[in-house]
Amino acid sequence: MSTEHRFAAEDVVVHGLKILRAHGVPEADARLVAESLVTADMWGHPSHGMLRLPWYVARLRSGVMRSVDNTETLSSFAAVSVLDGRDGIGQVVTHKAVIAAADAAHAYGVGVVAVRNSNHFGTAAYWTRILADRGCVGILTTNGSPAMAPWGGIDKMVGANPWSIAVPGGAHGTVVLDIANIGVARGKVYAARQRGERLPEGWAVDASGLPTTDPQAAIDGLILPMAGHKGYAISFMMDVLSGVLTGSAFGSDVVGPYVPDRRSGCGHLVIAINIAVIMAPEVFVQRMDELISSLKRSRTAPGQEIVVPGELENRAVAAASGSVTLAARTVEELNDLAAACGVESLLRGPR
Ligand SMILES: NC(=O)c1ccc[n+]([C@@H]2O[C@H](COP(=O)([O-])OP(=O)(O)OC[C@H]3O[C@@H](n4cnc5c(N)ncnc54)[C@H](O)[C@@H]3O)[C@@H](O)[C@H]2O)c1
Incomplete structure (x- = not known):
């Protein structure tokens, strides 16, 4: 099964926009947030892309971040x-x-x-x-x-x-x-966990201070400056x-x-x-x-x-050229999020 899916970037922006709208974010602000995240994915920085949207939404739902x-x-x-x-x-x-x-x-x-x-x-x-x-x-x-x-x-x-x-x-x-x-940005460690990959050596130590290549152990431990x-x-x-x-x-x-x-x-x-x-x-x-x-x-x-x-x-x-590639797990999480707030799924597969 493919670990990544490709979409028209605008489709992903609109998907994020609708999810944010469903959580009370005004249209222009929702577009700004979604565009900034999709742009990070397009730059090749998925650690700061749409992977983050479920986290933002959880914060909107709890009220600690204002819509x-x-x-x-x-x-x-x-x-x-x-x-x-x-x-x-x-x-x-x-x-x-x-x-x-x-x-x-x-x-x-x-x-x-x-x-x-x-x-x-x-x-x-x-x-x-x-x-x-x-x-x-x-x-x-x-x-x-x-x-x-x-x-x-x-x-x-x-x-x-x-x-x-x-x-x-x-x-x-x-x-x-x-x-x-x-x-390395912590988000890259989350992205590696998302993709089921090990970390390169030298990025992190575990909670006891020993070197690790396990993303979860790094998240629980320390990333080196x-x-x-x-x-x-x-x-x-x-x-x-x-x-x-x-x-x-x-x-x-x-x-x-x-x-x-x-x-x-x-x-x-x-x-x-x-x-x-x-x-x-x-x-x-x-x-x-x-x-x-x-x-x-x-x-x-x-x-x-x-x-x-x-x-x-x-x-x-x-x-x-106007497309964006997302990790399959990110797509699943976005679609789960969409389903929970009545927004249609992102169409899977290359466009
Ligand atoms: N908002 C937050 O709290 C937060 C926290 C951590 C990271 N971030 C974001 O995560 C992203 C990634 O951060 P990072 O530290 O992993 O960045 P990185 O190590 O991927 O480095 C990226 C920078 O290095 C430049 N670069 C890469 N290869 C180069 C080369 N061969 N020659 C010259 N320049 C080169 C890139 O153009 C870019 O400016 C950033 O956008 C950062 O803002 C955000």
């Missing part, structure tokens, strides 16, 4: 504002913050939006790409529930705390870095920006999206820098081209090629 956005601007001073997401859906709250940051960047040259009391927003790149499309350098940080130990410790107390930087890349498309500070102590230190600082500075929860108090009945408390920091204030956008893009072209002239190891951040995702979307 209807009630984000409030708590304060605003020149280019800086503070938003309270009031436990709204992370994508919906973050979209508001990103638009506010872009508007401020166009008015003042820079826009900074601190967001508290939000929820999981999926991939950080979905939002920084919007800023790059608006002529900005887009920077976004978030904090998340504990995923790793502080360097030298064995207690899970530090989030993976992803961050993203995106810029317009001219002929190369948007250039965007989007990483969590663990060696990227780059040793540096990954821990970067993650620490992302929590300072996303949680401590924004007035949101931080450290072990942040709750993950897979917990159905506890509010998240996660925070985000959005920074937009208007490139046109520093140099003509076409000059910036030309300089990006020069940088990228020079790197691509590097000699390569056998069978390797040079790519820049964001390039693999750009290529994946182009290659998918």
